[in-house]
Amino acid sequence: MVALAGMMLAVGGVRAQDADPDFKDQLRDFIFYVNVHQPDAAVATAEELLGRGLTPRELLDRVEASNLQGELDEALGKALRNEALEPTAGRILTMLNTGRLQRARDPNEIEKNIKSLTGGLRERLYARERLKAASEYAMPQLLEAVLQxxxxxxRTQVxxxxxxxxxxxxIPLSVSLAEVEPAAQEQIVTILGKLGYRAAAPFVSELxxxxxxxxxxxxxxxTLASLGIEGVSTSELYRQLAEGYYDExxxxxxxxxxxxxxLWNYxxxxxxxxxxxxxxVYHEALAMKxxxxxxxLGSNGPAALGLWVASNFSRxxxxxxGYDNPAYPPSxxxxxxxAVASGPVVSELVLDRALDDKDTRLARRAVASIERTAGPDLIWDRRSGKSPLVRAxxxxNRRVxxxxxxxxxxxQPKxxxxxxxxxxxxxxxxxxFAGTRYALVLSENEEQYRSxxxxxxxxxxxxxxxGKDVGDVVEAIAETPGVDLIVTQAARGTTEPLLDAIRSNPKLTAAPILSLVATDELTKLRRVHxxxxxxxxxxxxIDEAAMTVALTQLVDDAAGGVIGEDEAREYAMRSLRALRDLAVAQNPVLDVSEATTSLVSAMNETTGxxxxxxxxxxxxxxxxxxxxxxxxxAMQxxxxxxxxxxxxLAGSARRYGNHLDGVLVDRLIELSSTGDDAEATAAATVLGALGLPQSDLVRLILAGE
Known part of the structure; x- marks a missing residue:
């Protein structure tokens, strides 16, 4: 029966090959066109190959069956260095790599490779290579094999x-520790010790x-000694590992x-x-867990809770x-x-973390939580001598x-x-200024700048x-309320120093940056950042349409998008209400009169x-x-x-008396005499509140006769 099944598989494979006899010819043509530097023909042939609708696994199987794998790898290497061929070659390479991963992670392949670990030398080496490629996906079957x-x-080979x-x-071995029998625990702990990764420490310590x-x-x-763990509680080891996941x-x-x-469970x-x-959301899930x-396990202080709240905000x-997160159920x-249930002290820890990490979106959520729960005594922590809110x-970032x-x-600080x-x-x-967006462009020449x-x-x-670099525009940066976006176009090899200079300026440390670079630097710099x-x-x-899309995505991801007209209006109204409340309360710390000059200007800039x-x-x-x-x-x-x-104006006069010069008073007297009933009465109310001399009041009476 087994022989018959093998024959059926073999015949099926032959039929599959016979049904597509020109695949090998097309593959050979692609390799040829790459080698003779005919990119248009190579791209056309590659598109025919990719247009066959093959899955990554099917493409890999056919390439391997063609006996042209080595020649194809060499041709793809050349194509990736050619600007015209790079996108197409990248698609082929991605499909082949995906096919290899899919095959390595196939449970049936894993089972076959585990069995091959007891075969001949060549068979064992091949099986080990495939199982290592399967990585964590092989762990359920490998753990079962090592514990049998x-x-x-x-068992020895595994x-x-x-x-x-x-x-x-x-991690798969570590999460299984608490649930297996003692003999298996000893075996797993020994393996973890030989592997030498501190991620196992909290699990081993708890055991x-x-x-x-x-x-x-x-x-x-x-194992703990080999990992360098001494005098650290289990709860602290878990918190440290959670920090590692939070930092990704x-x-x-x-x-x-x-x-x-x-994610692993046992x-x-x-x-x-x-x-x-x-x-x-993977790192956040594990950080929270x-x-x-x-x-x-009794972690003292708010550190672990602050980390959990920060991780949850980040999640x-x-x-x-619309994602159905398996680690965060609908309940x-x-x-x-x-965050608000945890109180303002915890949210200040979250804010401090966000400011350190230049995480604008997290900082805004932390501040919102503090605003809902903080009283006047929290603004300045006299024990630590600092305040994350003041630091913010x-x-x-102007939103923050x-x-x-x-x-x-x-x-209302006291x-x-x-x-x-x-x-x-x-x-x-x-x-x-909330609705005004400011951008900085640093480029090699003024023509690029203008574009x-x-x-x-x-x-x-x-x-x-x-400006060509930050030093050229340092005064303009200092005078600007905030830089919301930076675009750079530097010469080859100078982008990294330029980005370092940008981040060294305190006003630019979190600004979104779009950096335009040479094609041969693209992969390296993308990897760095x-x-x-x-x-x-x-x-x-990059063309204008693509740049516009890129800029929008960048600012959305880094800063939550631009401040639009509605949001700017909301910030203005909230700020005005805050100033009003401070003034009504006659707050002894925050002097609203310091805003006078700006508010006077705003009277001439705003409406409604x-x-x-x-x-x-x-x-x-x-x-x-x-x-x-x-x-x-009022007069205008x-x-x-x-x-x-x-x-x-009448309200001001009631509170503070008369601060108007004679010209304005005369205009008010005139309005109270000549305006319609509503305006005249309103103007007369002002005059009464101003406490004008009796002679001015006599003028009003006589003007009405």
């Missing part, structure tokens, strides 16, 4: 393979704390560059159970829309729920600055603190003057509800310039707006 007791030769498999077995077996405890001690360290990423990673009745999870374990930020609430006022200023104002003088000016800036400037101005950016959402690398010569709110704040500032501008605007206005402004 019937085939000693197989254990030897695991000892040489690098980091791939570490050491709980085991009743002396041999297991001794194995744990040996390379050694904790199983499949770099892939869309999917694996069920004694089933064995190791992998769960696929989107890479965008490990932080939870740290807290369960929410990075999670694709869990939104991240903000847990200097963060190089505005949010921080609003949060501080909402807390005691002075370092940095208090920056709050009111920041709120004033939000009123006038890039035109594109940016088409997206409503105000572009700073020309992989994982940094604030830096995007694109080739020279925002202008009314500006007037309301000015009516609560005891300065002659504030009262005078209210009077001037008409209809309902004039009456509203006269009402604000």
């Amino acid at each position: 007791r019937t085939n000693i030769q197989l 254990q030897r393979l695991l000892n040489e498999s690098g980091r791939a077995p570490v 050491r704390d709980k085991t009743l077996s002396d041999p297991v405890r001794a194995a744990c001690d040996r 360290r390379e050694e904790l990423t199983s499949f770099p560059g892939e869309d999917v990673q694996l 069920d004694p009745s089933v064995g190791l159970i992998p769960t696929a999870i989107n890479t965008s 490990l932080a939870e374990r740290a807290m369960e 929410e930020i990075d999670e694709p829309v 869990m609430r939104e991240a903000m729920y847990y 006022l200097g963060y190089p 600055q505005y949010d921080a200023a609003l949060a501080i104002a909402a807390s 005691a002075n603190f370092q940095g208090a003088q920056r709050v009111v000016p920041t709120l004033s800036g939000a009123i006038r 890039l400037r035109r594109v940016l101005e088409g997206q409503d950016y105000v572009v700073l003057p020309y 992989r994982g940094d959402v604030s830096v995007m690398i694109r080739p020279f010569g 509800p925002i202008r009314q709110e500006v007037a309301e704040v000015l009516s609560r500032i005891d300065r002659s310039s504030a009262q005078s501008v209210l009077a001037e605007v 206005s008409s209809g309902s707006e004039r009456i509203a402004m006269l009402d604000k």
